Amino acid sequence: MDLVGFAVDYARSKGATYAEARLERQEPENFILKNGVLDALYVGHDAGIGVRVLANGALGFAATNSFAKSDIRAIVDDAIKIAKASRRKSKITFAQEDAITMNWSVPEERKLSDVPVEEKIEEIQSVDRDLMGLKYKIAARYFNLSDNRIDKYFANSEGSRIHSFSPRLRVFYFLTLLDGSNVEQTSRNYGWSGGWEGIRTWDLSKRVLEEARSMRRSLTEGKKSPEGKMDLVAGPQVAGIASHESCGHPTEADRVLGREASQAGKSFIPPEGVGMKVGSEIVTVVDDPLVEHAIAYYQTDDEGVKARRRYLYKEGRVTEFLHNRETAAALRTRSNGAARAVNYNVEAIVRMANTFVEPKDHSVEEMIEGVKFGVYMKSFMEWNIDDKRYNAKYAGREAYLIENGEVKHPVRNTIVELTTPTFWSAVDAVGKDLDFEAGFCGKSDPGQALDASLGGPTIRLRNVHLR
Amino acid sequence: MEDIAARIVQKATDLGCQDAVADVVVNRSYQIRFARNEAVISNRWRESTASVFVVHDKRVVASDIKDLSKTDEAVERLVKIAKASQRNPDYAGIAKGPFRHARTRPDPRVVSLAEGGKYVEAAIGGALDEGAKECAGSFWKYQDEHFLATSNGAEGHDLRAGLYLSIRALVSLESSGHGIACATKLSEFHPEKAGHKAGRISALARDPKPGKAGRYTVVFDPLIFGSITDQAAGRLSAWAVSAGLSPFGKKVGKRVASNQLTLYDDGSAESIARKRFDAEGIPTRRNLLINKGILKTYLHNTSTAKKFKARTTGNAGLIYPDAHAVFVKPGDRSRDEIFSEVKDGLWLTNTWYTRYQSYMTGDLSTIPRDGIFHIRKGEVAETWKDIRVTDNLLHLLQNIVALGDSPEQMMWWGEVSVPNFVPYALIKDVGITTSAK
Numbered sequence: 001m002d003l004v005g006f007a008v009d010y011a012r013s014k015g016a017t018y019a020e021a022r023l024e025r026q027e028p029e030n031f032i033l034k035n036g037v038l039d040a041l042y043v044g045h046d047a048g049i050g051v052r053v054l055a056n057g058a059l060g061f062a063a064t065n066s067f068a069k070s071d072i073r074a075i076v077d078d079a080i081k082i083a084k085a086s087r088r089k090s091k092i093t094f095a096q097e098d099a100i101t102m103n104w105s106v107p108e109e110r111k112l113s114d115v116p117v118e119e120k121i122e123e124i125q126s127v128d129r130d131l132m133g134l135k136y137k138i139a140a141r142y143f144n145l146s147d148n149r150i151d152k153y154f155a156n157s158e159g160s161r162i163h164s165f166s167p168r169l170r171v172f173y174f175l176t177l178l179d180g181s182n183v184e185q186t187s188r189n190y191g192w193s194g195g196w197e198g199i200r201t202w203d204l205s206k207r208v209l210e211e212a213r214s215m216r217r218s219l220t221e222g223k224k225s226p227e228g229k230m231d232l233v234a235g236p237q238v239a240g241i242a243s244h245e246s247c248g249h250p251t252e253a254d255r256v257l258g259r260e261a262s263q264a265g266k267s268f269i270p271p272e273g274v275g276m277k278v279g280s281e282i283v284t285v286v287d288d289p290l291v292e293h294a295i296a297y298y299q300t301d302d303e304g305v306k307a308r309r310r311y312l313y314k315e316g317r318v319t320e321f322l323h324n325r326e327t328a329a330a331l332r333t334r335s336n337g338a339a340r341a342v343n344y345n346v347e348a349i350v351r352m353a354n355t356f357v358e359p360k361d362h363s364v365e366e367m368i369e370g371v372k373f374g375v376y377m378k379s380f381m382e383w384n385i386d387d388k389r390y391n392a393k394y395a396g397r398e399a400y401l402i403e404n405g406e407v408k409h410p411v412r413n414t415i416v417e418l419t420t421p422t423f424w425s426a427v428d429a430v431g432k433d434l435d436f437e438a439g440f441c442g443k444s445d446p447g448q449a450l451d452a453s454l455g456g457p458t459i460r461l462r463n464v465h466l467r
Numbered sequence: 468m469e470d471i472a473a474r475i476v477q478k479a480t481d482l483g484c485q486d487a488v489a490d491v492v493v494n495r496s497y498q499i500r501f502a503r504n505e506a507v508i509s510n511r512w513r514e515s516t517a518s519v520f521v522v523h524d525k526r527v528v529a530s531d532i533k534d535l536s537k538t539d540e541a542v543e544r545l546v547k548i549a550k551a552s553q554r555n556p557d558y559a560g561i562a563k564g565p566f567r568h569a570r571t572r573p574d575p576r577v578v579s580l581a582e583g584g585k586y587v588e589a590a591i592g593g594a595l596d597e598g599a600k601e602c603a604g605s606f607w608k609y610q611d612e613h614f615l616a617t618s619n620g621a622e623g624h625d626l627r628a629g630l631y632l633s634i635r636a637l638v639s640l641e642s643s644g645h646g647i648a649c650a651t652k653l654s655e656f657h658p659e660k661a662g663h664k665a666g667r668i669s670a671l672a673r674d675p676k677p678g679k680a681g682r683y684t685v686v687f688d689p690l691i692f693g694s695i696t697d698q699a700a701g702r703l704s705a706w707a708v709s710a711g712l713s714p715f716g717k718k719v720g721k722r723v724a725s726n727q728l729t730l731y732d733d734g735s736a737e738s739i740a741r742k743r744f745d746a747e748g749i750p751t752r753r754n755l756l757i758n759k760g761i762l763k764t765y766l767h768n769t770s771t772a773k774k775f776k777a778r779t780t781g782n783a784g785l786i787y788p789d790a791h792a793v794f795v796k797p798g799d800r801s802r803d804e805i806f807s808e809v810k811d812g813l814w815l816t817n818t819w820y821t822r823y824q825s826y827m828t829g830d831l832s833t834i835p836r837d838g839i840f841h842i843r844k845g846e847v848a849e850t851w852k853d854i855r856v857t858d859n860l861l862h863l864l865q866n867i868v869a870l871g872d873s874p875e876q877m878m879w880w881g882e883v884s885v886p887n888f889v890p891y892a893l894i895k896d897v898g899i900t901t902s903a904k
Contacts, residue, residue, distance in 0.1 A: 032786075034710055038553040040786045042529045045541055048514065059508040065515065065533040075513055082497070082509035085584055089505060117551040139827065140711025176711035176827055183827045185711065259502045261603035262635040262645075263880045265819075265836070347508055384820035384855075386834045388640060391853050391902045393832060395824045413824060417855070419902045445500060445605045445880060465903030 001163065003067060004155035007051050011076045012157050016053035016083075018094060019076075020156035022302060023049040023067075024344035026148055027113070033124045033143040036132070041117070048344040051076050055083040057091025059326075063345035095328035095335050097305055099159035104299045105166075108195025112147045112167050115196045120145055123199060124171070130205045131175075136216050139183070140176040145169075152302075160304035168295055168451060169198045170438055175212060179219035185381060186211055186397050191295025191438025191453060198293065214378075214398045218410045225399065225411035227467040231374030231460065232416065232426075233367050233402065236435035238380055238394055239357045239456025244439065246420040247278075247285040248352040250389035251312045251320070252338075253327035255350075264443045265387025268420065269318055271331060279316040279424025282360065286311055287322060289337065289353035294453040295438045302348035303339040310336050312355075316424065324350050342448040349444050357456035360430035367429050367460040369405040375414050375466055376400045376407055393417045415467045426464045431457035468493060469624065471517060472616035475538050479521045480618050482546040486522040486561050487618040488746060490785075491515065491535070495610045499583050502603035504591050506584070518785050520746070523549040525558045529785050559773035561747045561783075564621030568743040568750050569735060573610075573628035576653040580608055580630075586658045590634045590648070593662025598670035599636035599644075606658070607631040609739060621748025629739030632658040633879055635837070636665035641675050641852050644668025645690060645817045645837045649739045649876040649886060668816055668838040671847065678839060678851035678901055684812035684868070685897040686805055686842065691818045691835065693877035693887035696793050698821060698831075698860055699724075700732060701884065703756055705771035706787040707826075714829030714861050715762060723762045724864035727798060730757040732766060732782065734791030738876060738886040742791060749781040751791055760865070766790060793887040798870025805871055805891045807845040813899070814840040814847070818856065819882050829860035832900070858898040869893040 004021035011019030030042040048065035049072060060083025062075035124143040131141065147169045154162040169192040177184045188211060192198030234242070250267040254260055257271060269276060289298045289307035298307055303325050311319040321331070324339035327350060339348040368376060375396070382395035396414035400407045416423075436455035442448070472489040479487035494514040500507050517532040521542070528549040532541045583606045591602045608630055615623040629651045637643040645668070646661030687695065702713040715723060724730075734742045734751030742751055747769060755763050765775060768783035782788040806814070821833035832855050839851040871890030878886045 037555055037557055038527075039555060039557070040527050040529055041548065041552050042786070043545060043548055044531050045533060045544075046531065047533050052508075058506060060510075061508055062511045062513070064513040066513070071513065075511070078511045078513070082499075082511055085582055086499075086506040086509055087584065092507075117548055121553055140709070142710050174711065183825050185823075185825050185827065257503075258601060258603060259507055261502055261601070261637065262605065262633060266640055268640070345512060345514065347510070382822045382824035382830075382832060384822045384832060384834055386853070387819060387836050391834070391855070393855060393900075395832075417900060417902050422902070422904075442881065446498070447881060467903075 001153050001155065001161060003049060003072060004153050006069060007049065007072050007076055008155045008157050010073055011051060011053050011080065014076060014080050016055050016080055018054040018157055019051065021049060021051045022344050023153040025151040026343060028146065028148040030144065030146040031120055031124060033128060035141055036128055038121060046343065050344040051079050052347055053079045053083055054092060055080045058083045058086035058088045059092055061347045092326060093329045094325035097325060097335060100304060100306065101161045102300055103163045105164060106193045106297060108167050109197040110195045112149060112169065112196055127205045127208050131208055131212055134209065134212055136212060137178045138175065139178045142174040144172040154304050156304055162300050162304055164300065166193060166298065167195060168193055170295065171204060173208060175215065177212065177215045177219060182219050184215040184219050186215060189438045191451060193293050193295055193297040218398065218412055222410040222412040225375060225414040225466065229463050229465050231371040231462055232464055232466060233371060233374065233376040233458060233460050235378035235458050236433060236456050237437055238377055239459045240437055240454030241380060241383055241394060242423060243285050243355045243357050243456055244352065244452065244454040245385045246389055246392050246423065247312050248287055248355040251318065251322055252350045253321040253323045253331060256321060257327055257330055260443065263445050268388045268390040273318050276318045277316055278313055278318060278421050280427050281315045282430055283313055283316045283424050283427050284311065284358040285313040286358055287352050287355045291354040294354040294436055295451045296353035296453050301337040301339045302341045303335065305335045305337040305339065307337040322350050322352065324348065340450060342450050346446060346448055351443065351450055352441060352452055354453035356434065357430060357459060359432045359434040359457040362429045362431045364431055364433060364458045367431060367458060368402055368407060371402045372404060374402045375411060376402050377414055390420050392420065392423065418464060426461035427459050428462045429460040431459065433457045468614040471535055471538060472614045475517055475519055475542055476616045476618050478539055478542040479546060482543065484521045484523045484546060488520040488561060489616050490518045490746060491614040492518065493612040497583065497608045499587050499606045501587050504602050506587065519545065520785055521545050521549055522558065525554040526550065526552040527555050527558055528552060557770060557774050559770040561617055561619050562621065562749045562769050562779060563619045564617060564748050566621050566744065566748055566750050568623050571741065571743060573626055574652045577628045577630055578610060583608060586632060590632055590658035590662035593659040594634060594636035594666030597663055597666025599638055599666040601637040602634055604632065604634035615744060615748055617748050623744045623748055625743040627742060630656045631739055631878065632661055634661050634665045636669040638669045638673055642669055642672040643837045644672060647690060647877055647879060649878060651737055651739060651741065672838040672850045675850040675852035678854035678899065680899055680901045682896050682898055684809055684893065684895045686809060686814040687892040687894060688816040689875045689889045689891060690877050690879060691815050692892040693889045694818050694821060694882040695863055696730060696795055696887050696889055697883045699730065699864060700790040700793045703765050704788050705765040705767050705775055708765055712826040714827060718762050719764060721762055722760050723861055724757055724760040725867040726759040727867045727870055728757055728760055728864060729796035731755045731794050732790050732792065733794055736792060738792040739878065740792045740886050745781045746783040746785055749779060751781050754780040790885050792885055795870065795874060795889045797872050797874050797890050800869050800871055802871055802891050805869055805893050806842065808869065808893060809842045809845055812842050814842050821882065831860055832857040853901060855900045856897060857900040863894055866895045867892055868895050
């Protein structure tokens with residue numbers, strides 16, 4: 001904490017009207033098992049300090065991985081110099097926040113640092129062995145187990161002093177199954193904040209085998225997906241990606257204000273768009289950093305603001321933007337603790353954390369029983385959305401025909417290509433089976449691929465066009 | 468810093484490693500991000516990192532060491548981890564040096580450049596002159612110095628520096644254009660041209676109408692054609708092929724594109740990613756990847772080359788081979804000639820969010836952004852919005868009808884991940900879809 005305090009004090013003495021410093025140590029490990037072979041193991045020892053200042057109404061940021069005070073002075077001088085060189089006409093201000101002192105950490109039942117390398121490798125190799133035991137024609141298989149331990153010290157010139165520790169665990173896998181010339185591919189991603197105990201909560205082998213069986217069934221029994229207007233029952237993975245892409249991203253205030261226009265884009269929601277109708281009254285989508293054990297869990301953001309649940313869409317209407325202190329000031333409100341950076345060497349910007357459709361009370365069976373003709377899309381493979389977050393596409397991975405309330409044969413490559421209001425306005429039932437997957441959310445320049453959770457329960461959409 | 472690289476390699480060798488590579492990188496880059504016509508933040512970095520690769524009994528461990536005062540301890544930890552890890556039977560060593568590297572030098576005026584505000588102002592000014600109302604983007608001065616040592620006798624030093632500016636100009640939310648400027652020489656850096664191009668497209672893109680689904684002959688502007696060739700080059704990494712992430716598997720020697728397309732990778736050529744050597748110390752060189760539509764090779768490091776019974780192409784990264792800089796052999800058509808061939812088609816200027824339903828078959832979609840124009844008889848008939856290219860990577864490459872004669876260096880935020888030197892391209896039978904009503 002001494003070094004971040006030193007950086008902030010030095011910045012103030014050199015003329016910064018506001019200064020903050022983040023010192024981070026990250027200890028990532030990454031095990032890559034490709035086609036049964038441990039292709040590579042990456043072990044990082046990452047540490048450094050970043051300083052952001054406001055000077056002459058402009059922002060400057062500089063970073064170094066040296067902890068020598070002379071180098072810290074140098075980056076503070078850099079940050080002030082380049083901020084002053086900006087010559088902005090309009091002055092950047094930050095929304096008012098109280099100074100806080102906190103020391104928080106995510107508990108680990110079994111510390112990630114105590115788990116031997118051999119055990120981590122065996123964890124994914126045992127899943128791979130189980131998978132190969134199915135005797136399917138698997139053209140390629142790729143498992144990536146990664147963990148990270150993130151230690152942060154934050155100080156700002158308003159008196160905040162925060163220390164935090166976040167251990168994180170993630171498994172990503174990618175499979176390719178063949179049947180003759182037919183190919184089925186999948187990728188799934190699970191995340192956890194906490195210790196090694198997270199690996200047991202996933203029951204990874206069971207999940208991977210179920211996925212492979214569904215892929216095999218899709219290849220051998222799958223038929224062309226029907227085209228036309230019909231009902232869609234979308235599983236938690238689909239609800240999760242839709243929450244992230246067409247609710248979370250368009251409510252990021254920096255996008256709304258045009259700060260990301262050149263890269264991640266803008267938003268179909270205008271700055272005055274709170275209250276705008278975007279979905280049916282049953283749709284409530286939240287972003288909540290305080291979901292225990294979700295991979296994007298945090299108690300304070302990277303501007304030292306306390307985290308809280310954000311209601312992005314409530315009962316079908318835009319309720320709240322995601323803010324950092326800069327965007328909050330621009331829209332004359334308070335930050336809601338959404339500023340995050342992927343590491344010490346980049347600025348904190350507005351980011352989602354754990355974004356999901358708030359569950360209601362329907363069972364999946366009830367939702368399917370209510371469908372005369374439609375598709376039950378449990379998961380997706382291809383997806384994308386335009387840069388104003390209005391036109392989205394989700395292409396089915398595991399999907400089934402529904403006829404007269406019963407799930408029938410698999411259907412392949414169901415395409416959901418709808419606008420954001422069309423998608424969310426069609427929702428007439430929301431389930432109770434809330435589930436999350438992990439993702440990397442990309443934004444900013446230089447790019448910051450940040451831990452995020454995407455989730456939801458199963459949801460039902462009425463009378464939408466599928467193909 | 469070369470002492471640190473050599474010391475890391477020596478330490479790893481002393482601890483019993485068969486192979487070791489250390490690339491100490493001193494990063495002194497500088498960036499200005501701008502939005503709403505002025506700077507929103509300026510960034511500067513003072514970082515020194517050792518990217519390290521050690522192999523103990525075919526057990527491979529890679530790392531980035533940030534504390535260069537304690538490299539011995541870091542290497543000891545890595546070797547301990549390697550010993551506890553598992554053998555990789557596919558690992559086939561690193562290239563045997565020493566090597567002679569080209570004596571390239573960055574422009575000293577780029578290296579000494581300390582302030583980029585006037586380039587941002589020039590780009591914004593160019594866009595506003597064309598009718599744009601709002602501009603956003605980034606100016607970069609890239610500068611990193613590499614000190615490489617390997618246990619097989621390769622040593623290298625490379626000071627790399629370049630200038631880059633990306634600008635998006637908007638008249639409104641749905642009327643925008645994008646421009647790119649890249650240069651390794653200050654005298655060849657023209658951000659105002661990028662601004663003018665972005666501004667011109669944004670002004671032309673006023674009042675767009677919803678596009679119509681169908682199959683079209685499409686003029687690909689260099690920026691969006693660069694994202695297609697970048698996809699191709701990325702999928703040509705031997706690692707991607709073996710991971711099931713490529714439609715080019717088992718296609719060496721076969722036709723994968725129309726005979727219009729000749730594609731090569733060249734880290735040694737002048738570009739903002741020019742480098743003297745790859746991660747094994749092998750001198751970068753020109754590698755023909757696709758010759759008149761026929762796939763010639765994947766991108767290899769020493770290990771993947773052995774696995775595929777090929778020769779390394781000098782494209783090693785810390786772990787996997789990847790493209791350095793991608794070049795399309797220019798065609799013989801002027802821009803006007805390309806447009807004149809379109810009776811009823813589209814002109815696309817940029818795209819993003821390219822995703823695959825199947826990497827192995829190449830089925831993908833990508834979402835055009837910025838100016839989307841319906842072309843009739845070679846002229847812009849109207850401006851469109853809200854369309855998606857839904858097609859297949861191989862199908863797109865095989866349907867290249869003509870290429871322009873003036874390639875431009877393109878690189879942009881993930882979609883064009885390394886410099887791609889690309890001209891205008893005319894591609895027939897491109898699938899376009901739209902959101903259902």
